[in-house]
Amino acid sequence: MNLLSFIIILSIQQPATTKTAKGKPLPPKAIYSYQSDILPILASNCSPCHFSGGKVYDEYPFDNYQTVSSLGIKLNTRLKGKEKEVVEQWVRSGKLENSSASK
Ligand code: HEC
Numbered sequence: 061m062n063l064l065s066f067i068i069i070l071s072i073q074q075p076a077t078t079k080t081a082k083g084k085p086l087p088p089k090a091i092y093s094y095q096s097d098i099l100p101i102l103a104s105n106c107s108p109c110h111f112s113g114g115k116v117y118d119e120y121p122f123d124n125y126q127t128v129s130s131l132g133i134k135l136n137t138r139l140k141g142k143e144k145e146v147v148e149q150w151v152r153s154g155k156l157e158n159s160s161a162s163k
Contacts, residue, residue, distance in 0.1 A: 091156065092149055092150040093156040093158055093159035094128060094150070094155070094156065094157045098147065098150055101139070101146060102128065103122070103123075106122055106138070110122035129157070132155065135147050136148060
């Protein structure tokens, strides 16, 4: 999917004022990607277990987009606050892998 069609899909799916389940406004950045947003959150919160050498790296490697993408909103069972909102928004906006790769 190229960036233009992604933006078109986003604008169709998103109402003008997007809010979280609790009614709080989402963080300002509307489009999150696995590479630039999700991976850093997971790396700082979910190491060492889900990263190379960790005890569940074989089963659930978080440096693997496919794994993280298929877990999706399940990731939020172990996250909180702002990071939870970022994951929620990432899932809702289509789980983009890389913000610059889609040309
Ligand atoms: C101390 C080690 C450890 C850390 C740190 C850790 N996990 Fe896990 N995680 C595990 C183990 C062990 C399993 C497999 C057993 C299970 O399902 O609980 C697992 C499984 C999972 C699963 C799949 C099973 C399910 O619950 O659906 C998810 C999703 C998950 N972890 C998310 C996270 C997230 C997100 C973080 C960081 C915020 C994190 N984990 C940090 C040890 C860890």
